[in-house]
Amino acid sequence: MRFFFIILLLMLTISCSNNNTKTLYNFKDNNIKRETISDSEIKLSSAEIIKKFNKKIKEYKLKQGDIIELIPNDISFSKLELKITPDGKINLKDIGEIIAENKTIFQLQNEINKKLLNYYDNLNYIINLKQGNNSVYVWGNIAKPGEYKSNYEDTLIKILTKAGGINLNFEDLMDTKIYCKIIRKNEAIVIDLVDMIINNNLIGNVYLNDNDIIYVSIDKIKEKNIYVYGEITRAGKLEYEKNLTLIDVILRSGGFTKNSDLEKVYYIHKNDKKYDIRVLNFKNIKNINYNKLIVKPGDMVFVEKNNMSNFNDFLINVLEPLKAINLFTDTAVNINNLK
Numbered sequence: 001m002r003f004f005f006i007i008l009l010l011m012l013t014i015s016c017s018n019n020n021t022k023t024l025y026n027f028k029d030n031n032i033k034r035e036t037i038s039d040s041e042i043k044l045s046s047a048e049i050i051k052k053f054n055k056k057i058k059e060y061k062l063k064q065g066d067i068i069e070l071i072p073n074d075i076s077f078s079k080l081e082l083k084i085t086p087d088g089k090i091n092l093k094d095i096g097e098i099i100a101e102n103k104t105i106f107q108l109q110n111e112i113n114k115k116l117l118n119y120y121d122n123l124n125y126i127i128n129l130k131q132g133n134n135s136v137y138v139w140g141n142i143a144k145p146g147e148y149k150s151n152y153e154d155t156l157i158k159i160l161t162k163a164g165g166i167n168l169n170f171e172d173l174m175d176t177k178i179y180c181k182i183i184r185k186n187e188a189i190v191i192d193l194v195d196m197i198i199n200n201n202l203i204g205n206v207y208l209n210d211n212d213i214i215y216v217s218i219d220k221i222k223e224k225n226i227y228v229y230g231e232i233t234r235a236g237k238l239e240y241e242k243n244l245t246l247i248d249v250i251l252r253s254g255g256f257t258k259n260s261d262l263e264k265v266y267y268i269h270k271n272d273k274k275y276d277i278r279v280l281n282f283k284n285i286k287n288i289n290y291n292k293l294i295v296k297p298g299d300m301v302f303v304e305k306n307n308m309s310n311f312n313d314f315l316i317n318v319l320e321p322l323k324a325i326n327l328f329t330d331t332a333v334n335i336n337n338l339k
Helices: 002-012 047-053 105-116 156-162 170-175 193-198 246-252 308-324
Strands: 023-028 031-036 067-072 080-083 089-092 096-099 125-131 134-140 146-150 176-184 187-192 213-220 225-230 236-239 265-271 274-280 300-303 333-336
Touching (some): 067 105, 080 089, 105 125, 134 156, 146 156, 156 213, 176 193, 225 246
Parallel strands (some): 134 213, 225 300, 274 333
Antiparallel strands (some): 023 031, 089 096, 134 146, 265 274
C-alpha cells in the first residue's frame, strides 16, 4: 500500500519551479485577492485540528450546474446524464420538468421513481452525482493553478491531481518539504504533503468544501549528512559540520577495517546535477594532503574490500536507484582517476 502512495506522490511532482515567493489567494466577495506569506508563517496543524476541519457533507443539496447520472434498472432504457438548469430544474421524458435544486440525491430519486409509476410498471432509476458545481481554488507551486469544479466527496489529493500536480523536479523530491494550506471561510489548516504520502499519514487528505482555497508551498531542505559505506568500522551517516575533512569523516566513522583496501577509497561528490567520483590512495597517507579535502553535505565515501566488484555493487545498489527516479537530471557519472 505504501508503494502505491509513493508512486502517487511521484505523479504529483512535475516540472521544476524555482520560485521562492509564496502567494496566497483569499476568496472574498467572488474575487480572488492576492497576498504573500513568509516561511516563518508556515505552522503545521495538529491531527486534532485537521480532524475537526475534515467535514464531509453528509446530505449534499443539489444546485444549479450540477450534473447527475440516472441509471435505469431496465437495460432496455438508456442511462441519462442531466445538468440542473439555472432555474434549478431537470427535464425527463414522460414526467417533464422537476425541481432538483435544494433536494438531496435520495429525495430527487424517490420523487422521480414515484412519478414513473404512472407510466411504467417496474422502471426506476438510481441517481449519482457525476459532477458537482462546487468551486475549489488551487494556487501556488502547482502545474495548472485556478478554479476547479468538485464533488462533495472530492479530497485534497484528487483536486491536486486535477490541477496537474506539484511544480517540483523528481531530483529535488527527497530534499523538499511540500506544504498545503487549505483555507475555508475563517478557518485554515497547514498539511505536510510529503509526510502524508510517504508515511501514509492520510489524515491530511481532507474532504474539500465549496469555495475552499488550496495553496501549495515548496521549501527546499539543505542536505545535512555525509554518507560512509563499505569497509569502514561504523558505516552509515554523519551529520555535516563546517570545514569537516575527509580524514575527519573516516576517523569519526571508526576508521578502516582490517579488510579495507587502502588503495581504493572512493570519494563521491555531487557536483550540481551529476556525481564526481575520485579514487584515493590511503596506503601512504603521510605523503597525501587528504586532511585538506573539505567534504560537502551529501558527499559519500566508499571503502573497497579487495576488488572492483564491491564498488560495482555500490554503483548499482546506491547510485542507480537514484537515477531510476530521476533524482538528478544529468545522470552522467564522472569518474576521475579510476583505473
